[in-house]
Amino acid sequence: MKTVPMKIRDGIVLFAGKMSRNLMLEPVVSNTYFLEDGDEMIIFDPSCGKKIAESVESHMQNRCKAGAKWKKAVLIAGHSHIDHANNFYLSDLTGAGETHIYVHEAGFKSGRVSNEPVAFIRNMIEETKKSYNPYLAFSFPYNLLMYPFAALDVFFPDLAVKLFSRIGALPWPGPVDGEVRPEPLIQDDAEVINFGNISINGWRVGKKIILSTPGHSPCSVSLFWPEKKALFVSDADWIGNPVFMSSSIRDCIDSLERIKKLTCAGEVVLFLPAHGQVKEGRERIMEHLEFLISRLKLMRSEVMSAYQSCGKVKDVRRLTKVLVQGSPLFKTLKLINYPRFVLFIHNVVAVCLKEEGVLD
Secondary structure (H helix, E strand, C coil), rough: CCCEEEEEECCCEEEEECCCCCCCCCCCCCCCEEEECCCCEEEEECCCHHHHHHHCCCCCCCCCCCCCCCCCEEECCCCCCCCEEEHHHHHHCCCCEEEEEEEEEHHECCCCCCCCCCHHHHHHHHHHHCCHHHHCCCCCCCCHHHHHHHHHHHHHHHHHHHHHHHCCCCCCCCCCCCCCCCEEEEHHHCCEEEEEEEEEEEEECEEEEEEECCCCCCCHHHHHHEHHHHEEEEECCCCCCCCCCCCCHHHHHHHHHHHHHHCCCCCCCEEEEECCCEEECCHHHHHHHHHHHHHHHHHHHHHHHHHHCCCCCHHHHHHHHHHHHHHHHHHHHHHCCCCCCCHHHHHHHHHHHCCCCCCC
């Protein structure tokens, strides 16, 4: 069954993604946004999977039948994670004379977008192992599935990573590329753009601006459409942040604070995330942002308090256990930990310690 397009505003259509019931069995699918502005078309977060891509295809065909002709078409990945940076082949179907695919430069590795599931999971495990053993970080009943990997890791660590990566990638669709090569958004090329008393750094795409909003990922970007006062934030507001070892609580907070400034100034009244509900109205958006910022700060405070009370121990698994037993927040996080949700509670602890200079 195809995803039904939902009109949000004139020129803004949402293709809703879906949450996963279990990430070991099925992927999470991000929202996709289809924007039209005269003879320019933008797809923000082309998502992953055949169903949502076919829905976007059908919508493009219907728009062309209705007389739409685009001179310029742009695909923008909110970041390079495997539920966002896929379906690039859609760029071949626009019929536009000028076509671009943009991904932040931090989302590339060896000249290619880092969106291949096996390689993505392998890199995730290798980064995590620098701070703690991920195979021993699962709760019942998933810990039973991880024991063979933990045992194999003792003697053949490369084989353990290889097998885990291949098995973990099974639910995820591989990248479906087209003829257009993705172009990196170079951070040093971002320009300073003023909105009243607010200055932002970004890259202009017609009348719209791509903003660097790292935190969830170093390559995270948002798309700002000033005329519509609309901000497409990808995973800047993901409730599971910080998810991976490449995530940053400091950057998450900083990005949300900058979005908050734009909202407070009345420049944003439509907030469009990659997962969850579209939010309309300054007051509602401000409440959402303030909640996210306070949650991240509380999370960091809880981790550092546990670190101090445990004699400054650097054992991520031990500190996580202490937090789950003594912190209502972390007790709740444990209930939705991976694979139930895109959240790794041990990564939250490790990222906090890393940013405070406790871990290398």
